[in-house]
Amino acid sequence: MSPAAESIIGVNWGSSNFRAYRVAADGTLADEMSAPAGVAALDRAGMADMMERLVERWPDSGPIYASGMIGSNIGWAEVPYAEAPAGRMELAAAAVPAEIGPAQVNIIPGIACRRSFDGAPDILRGEEVELIGLTMLGQADGLVALPGTHTKWAWLEDGRIADFFTTMSGEIFDRLTAQGLLASIVEGEAADGPAFQEGVATGKARKLGLGTLLFGARARVVRGELLKSEAAAYIRGLLIGSEIADALAAYPDLANAIVPLIGNGPLCQLYASALKSIGVASRPVDSREACLAGFRALHAARGA
Numbered sequence: 135m136s137p138a139a140e141s142i143i144g145v146n147w148g149s150s151n152f153r154a155y156r157v158a159a160d161g162t163l164a165d166e167m168s169a170p171a172g173v174a175a176l177d178r179a180g181m182a183d184m185m186e187r188l189v190e191r192w193p194d195s196g197p198i199y200a201s202g203m204i205g206s207n208i209g210w211a212e213v214p215y216a217e218a219p220a221g222r223m224e225l226a227a228a229a230v231p232a233e234i235g236p237a238q239v240n241i242i243p244g245i246a247c248r249r250s251f252d253g254a255p256d257i258l259r260g261e262e263v264e265l266i267g268l269t270m271l272g273q274a275d276g277l278v279a280l281p282g283t284h285t286k287w288a289w290l291e292d293g294r295i296a297d298f299f300t301t302m303s304g305e306i307f308d309r310l311t312a313q314g315l316l317a318s319i320v321e322g323e324a325a326d327g328p329a330f331q332e333g334v335a336t337g338k339a340r341k342l343g344l345g346t347l348l349f350g351a352r353a354r355v356v357r358g359e360l361l362k363s364e365a366a367a368y369i370r371g372l373l374i375g376s377e378i379a380d381a382l383a384a385y386p387d388l389a390n391a392i393v394p395l396i397g398n399g400p401l402c403q404l405y406a407s408a409l410k411s412i413g414v415a416s417r418p419v420d421s422r423e424a425c426l427a428g429f430r431a432l433h434a435a436r437g438a
Contacts, residue, residue, distance in 0.1 A: 140159060140165070140196035140197075141156060141157060141158050141159055141164060141195050141196050142156075142157050142166075142195065142196045142197050142198070142199065142429060142430065142433050143155065143157070143188065143192060143195050143196070143197070143198040143199070144157055144198075144199050144200075144201075144263070144425060144426070144428075145157055145188070145199065145200040145201070145202075145239075146199065146200075146201055146202050146260055146263065146425060146431030147172070147173060147200050147201070147202045147203060147204035147209070148172050148173070148202045148203050148260055148420075149172045149173060149174040149203045149208070150170065150172035150174065150175075151168065151169070151170055151171070151172050152168060152169045152170075152171040152172065152184055153166070153167075153168045154166060154167050154168070154188055155422070155425060155429065156195055157425060157426050157430055158427055161355050161426055161427060161430045162426070163422065163426055165191075165192065166422075167187075167188065167191060171184050171253070172203065173202075173203045173204055173206070173208055173209045173210075174203070174208060175234060178210070179237070181204070181209075181210055181234055182234055182235030182236075182417075183195060183235065184235075184434065185234040185235040185236065185237040185239070186235045186236050186237075188237065188273060189235075189236050189237050192227075196207060196432060196433075197238075197240060197436075198237055198238065198239045198240065199229070199239070199240045199242055199429050199432060199433065200234075200239050200240070200241050200242065201241075201242040201244075201260050201262065201263045202257070202259055203259060203260070203261035204241060205230070205241040205242065205243060205244065205259060206259055210232055210234050210239075210241070210415070211228075211230060211232050211241060213228075213230045213241045213242075213243045213244075214228070214243060215243055215244050215245055215246035215257060215259075216228045216243045216244070216245050216246070216262075217245070217246055217247070217298040218245050218246065218247035218292060218294075218295055218296055218297060218298070218412075219294040219295060219297075220245050220247075220262070220294060220295055221266065221269070221292075221293050221295070222266050222269075222270075222293070222428075222431045222432055222434075222435040223435050225242055225243060225245075225262060225266065225432060225435070226235075226432050226435035226436045227435075228243045229241060229242050229243065229432070229436065230243070240436070242262065242263065242432060243259075243262075244257060244258050244259030244260070244262060245257070245258055245295055245298075247295075247296075247298055247387035248299055249297060249298075249299055249384075250289075250296075250297045250386075251294050251297075251383070251384045252384075256298055256299055256300055257300075258286055258298060258300065259286075261280050261286050261288070262295060262428075263424075263425055263428035263429060263432070264280065264291065264396050264421060264424040264425055264428055265278065265280075265288055265295050265396075265424075265428070266295075266425035266427075266428040266431050266432065267423070267425055267426065267427035267428030267429075267431065268290075268394060268396065268424050268427075268428075269290060269293040269294075269431075270427040270428070270430075270431045271419070271423070271424065271427055273290065273419075274291075274292060274293040275290050275291055275292065275322075275393055276289070276290055276387075276391055276393075277289055277290075277385050277388055277391050277393055278385065278393065278394045278396065279383070279393055279394070279395050279396070279405060279416075280395075280396045280397050281304070281382070281395060281396075281397040281398065281401045281402055281404075281405045282304050282397050282398065282401070283302075283304040283305045283308065284302055284304060284305060285300070285301050285303060285304055285377065286298055286299075286300055287299055287301075287377075287380075287381045287384070287385070289385060299380070299381075299384055301377045301380065303373035303374065303376070303377050304373075304401075306373060307324075307369060307370055307373055309368055310348065310369065311369065315349075315352060316348065316351060316352055316365075316369065318352075319351065319352050319355040319356075319362055319365045320362065320365045320366045320369070321362040321363050321365070322362075322363050322366060323366055323367075324366040324369070324370035324404065325365045325366075325367050326367070326403070326404060326407045327364070327366035327367060328364075329360065329361075329365075329367040329368040329371065330367035330370060330371040330404065330407070330408075331371065331411055332368060332371065332409075333367065333368040333369065333370065333371020333372040333373075333375060334371040334372075334374055334375035334378070334408045334411055334412075335371075335375060335411070336371070336372060337371060337372040337373060337374065337375025337376035337377075337378075337379065338375035338376065338378055338379045338412065339375075339379075340376065340379055344372065344373075344376050347372050347376075348369065348372060351365055351368055351369050351372070354368070362364050364368060371408070374404060374405060374408045375408060377410065378408060378412065386413060389413070389414065391415070392415040392416065392417060393409060393414060393415070393416040393417070394416070394417055394418075394419045395416050395417065395418055395419065396419045396421050396424055397419065397421055398421075399418070402418055403418075408417070
């Protein structure tokens with residue numbers, strides 16, 4: 135059977151979660167399964183068990199591709215990063231075959247880059263599938279944002295991932311609002327509104343360092359200038375605003391771009407609002423759709 139005619143399985147296996155897609159030959163989703171079974175919580179027997187469950191569910195599917203932390207030093211096998219610029223052909227060529235339990239799996243490498251704007255190294259694992267999928271959906275060039283725990287801002291050129299940087303703003307927000315001093319001033323979730331927009335503007339202005347601004351959120355609540363119900367929005371705004379300032383410094387073309395946003399819907403909506411506040415347009419991209427297109431593109435490249 136030719137690569138274009140067979141169904142495949144794509145697995146996005148991160149630190150916290152396992153998500154698998156059965157992708158039909160036409161690129162549509164035939165079925166999916168997920169579990170809170172990230173590699174950080176599993177030993178090798180646990181990883182093998184997850185793949186056994188997958189094979190039992192889809193015994194007649196074609197090749198299996200896995201991306202994310204399954205290919206890291208805490209996963210099944212550490213797969214070397216492909217060097218940017220990297221597209222579907224480079225990633226497919228660098229995939230490493232592995233036997234995980236009863237399954238033969240092609241582990242997709244992440245990507246490493248030496249950032250163009252400062253010469254520093256950066257790395258990603260898992261997002262490469264969504265980015266390749268985006269190039270197959272018509273976005274071959276320009277800046278892309280993938281909001282999340284560790285948000286990526288990536289630059290595409292001719293359908294390849296040429297450059298990117300990572301920010302930990304999502305993890306910082308999660309940790310600061312779950313424990314420690316700032317947790318005591320937060321009530322409720324972050325939502326768009328005046329407090330969020332003020333945070334975005336303050337973070338983007340960079341008149342003070344982010345550490346000072348974050349403590350300032352507590353001072354505002356204590357002094358009655360910010361409600362506890364608004365604190366999460368203000369803190370999230372500070373972090374996203376600072377992040378956008380980084381993106382503008384790294385990629386000045388952002389100011390005139392329409393930025394695809396791939397990721398969690400509510401979080402992407404906050405990024406869209408923050409970008410709009412500085413006159414930058416954006417558009418949402420369904421993460422699942424990008425993943426499906428990416429896995430099919432990598433499969434086709436393997437057979438090319």
